Amino acid sequence: MCGRYFFDLDSEELSALYKKIQEQARREEKLAEKIASGEVYPTNHVITIGGNKDNKPVAAVTRWGFTGFRKGQLMINARSESVEQKRTFAKPFQDNRCVFPMSGFYEWDQDKNKYFFTKGKVMYVAGFYRIHHSSEGIETESIIMTTDPNSSVSKIHxxxxxxxxxxxIGNWIADIDFAREYIKAEMSALDSELVS
Known part of the structure; x- marks a missing residue:
């Protein structure tokens, strides 16, 4: 389960993406001051890359987490193995896939030790989004997909x-058949460090 990740503005790639989205948000007078960087938490407004009307990758701002059916419920992850069997997730997965750009993600072991996992300077994590209508208005909500851990993660989580x-990324966003195959892929090894 991915419950927190890091978006490092010292990364040239992530910083450029952040500045571009900030400028766009200011022009549209939306969310510019709310876009998360550094350590990112569920409910934060985050940068995701999804498809435009032509299914070409484009960056946007979404809120991390799907509002649940019960008051206060928030779903932040979806299991890749069962994503199309869950009514809440099937259509957004089929129609609105995205990726979360990040520097790395955090996991905790059974003793509550916090580890940071990376793969180079930037990694992209699979997800999907939906447009959610609530009493507070319309919001684009996103969710991170999880899978079985590889050997570099399994000893921790x-x-x-x-x-x-x-x-x-382009194929993930635009091609559902590609995505259905990709969710079965074995993940490559990651680097990790104990951070607390």
Whole structure:
């Protein structure tokens, strides 16, 4: 389960993406001051990359977490193995896939030790989004997909985010058949460090 991640503004790639979205948000007078960086938590407004009307990758702002059916309920992860069997997740997965750009993600072991997992300077984690209508208005909500952990994560946690290779982002967003195959892929090894 991915419950927190890091968006490092010292990364040239992530910083450029952040500045571009900030400028766009200011022009549209939306959310510019709310876009999360540094350590990112559920409910934060985050940068995701989804498809435009032509299914080409484009960055946007979404709120991390699907509002649940019960008051205060928030779903932040979806299991890749059962995503199309869950009514809440099936259509957004089929129609609105995205990726979460990040520097790395955090997991905790059974003793509550916090580890930071990375793959180079930037990684892309699979997800999807939906437009949610509530009494507070309309919001775009996003969710991170998880999968079985590889050997570099399994000693710490029994789940890990589904990582998308940069070269596969366009296919992930635009091609449902590609996505259905990709969710079965074995994840490559990650680097990790104990942070607390």
């Amino acid at each position: 029994d789940r890990m985010p589904l990582i998308i290779e940069k070269k596969d």
